[in-house]
Amino acid sequence: MIIEIAENAGFCYGVMRAIEIVDEALKKYKTIYSFGPIIHNPQVVEEYEKKGLKVIESLDEADGPVLIRSHGVPPHVYEEIKKKGLTYIDATCPFVKEAQKFAKQLYEDGYKVVIFGDKKHPEVKAHLGYTNYKADVIDSPELARSIKATRVGVISQTTQSVERFGLTIGELAKRIRELKVFNTICDATEKRQKAARELARRSDVMIIIGGKNSANTRKLYEICLTETKNAYHIETEKEINPEWFKDAEKVGITAGASTPSYIIERVYNYIKGLG
Ligand code: SF4
Known part of the structure; x- marks a missing residue:
């Protein structure tokens, strides 16, 4: 069984940058408050929660530096943060x-x-x-x-x-x-979708990795489904059913913009193990 990972699978520049900013900030602060999940990936959100990144729905819940995610926030949010005497860490994608x-x-x-x-x-x-x-x-x-x-x-x-x-x-x-x-x-999405479509076209089975709540991952899944009916959207390797690969010679893998490379690797290794 040949397994191929699509080009541009996984984190885009903006998400990678946001994660690096958070990693750096967590060396300095014990707790950082994130306005909504840092990315639409439950595994990553859980991992970062353990490291001290607390997801909040309102600024009233913040008691320390506030993280602004790659999506950005409206100008009044910066004002409110300042008014509350808090600081912010701006990870808005450039x-x-x-x-x-x-x-x-x-x-x-x-x-x-x-x-x-x-x-x-x-x-x-x-x-x-x-x-x-x-x-x-x-x-x-x-x-x-x-x-x-x-x-x-x-x-x-x-x-x-x-x-x-x-x-x-x-x-x-x-x-x-x-x-x-x-x-x-931004052309990151376009490039990822194009590569996924091309890979799905030449694969017997296509695996799409990413949060079930991630809109860009769901879109990738829809695109792959137009090329092969054997397309599966998973969050981790635990959801894989070995039966999917019964007659497969060529397996393609892609991943949404909020999927870290270690999850892609785990899925790759799991499928490789099925032989
Ligand atoms: S604009 Fe959005 S998709 Fe493009 S790099 Fe930034 S965060 Fe990623």
């Missing part, structure tokens, strides 16, 4: 920061800001804050038809599909007189 900067700039220049993304996602919620909550959030070309303004400025959630973004911009261009677009999509 690509997300750049999108926040463009959102603010467009808002201040008087554009109707449109954010292309999922309104429930924390990154989008943070972007909204940089437009004083005046931006419209849309996630499809169809919704682009509801935008009524003469000057429109657009940014995107970093993990959106470039293709869909392009279609949405095309729709806006049909009706908006002045349209300014910042393509803030």
Whole structure:
């Protein structure tokens, strides 16, 4: 049985950077308070909880330095942290920061800001804050038809599909007189999805590793399912059923942006052990 790990599987630059920032900070502080889980991976969250990274839902629960995750937060959160006399450790991904900067700039220049993304996602919620909550959030070309303004400025959630973004911009261009677009999509997601699709196409069984609550891992799973019905989404090697590999000659593995390399390795070794 040949086992191949897809290119770009696992942590993206922003997540890796956030983890390194936390590791460094935990050498200095006994407890750090994280606004929501550091990444969408239950195993990693549990591991970091033991090291002193406490997940909180509200700033009232914080009694020490607050970690800002790679998704970023709206500007008022920085203010609230300061008002409470607390400090913060900013692990916002630089690509997300750049999108926040463009959102603010467009808002201040008087554009109707449109954010292309999922309104429930924390990154989008943070972007909204940089437009004083005046931006419209849309996630499809169809919704682009509801935008009524003469000057429109657009940014995107970093993990959106470039293709869909392009279609949405095309729709806006049909009706908006002045349209300014910042393509803030990060190519880490695109590259990971492309590599997963190609590997699934040439594999008998495809394993997708990542949190069941991780949107980007679920997306990878959906993509692989379009190429092979033998695609399985797991969090750890414990969920593997040896029966899946009964007639397999070629096994592909990929992993979401919040899956650490040690979990990928464990899955790889487990499957290799099945021979
Ligand atoms: S997907 Fe891209 S923008 Fe998002 S955290 Fe990773 S590197 Fe940063």
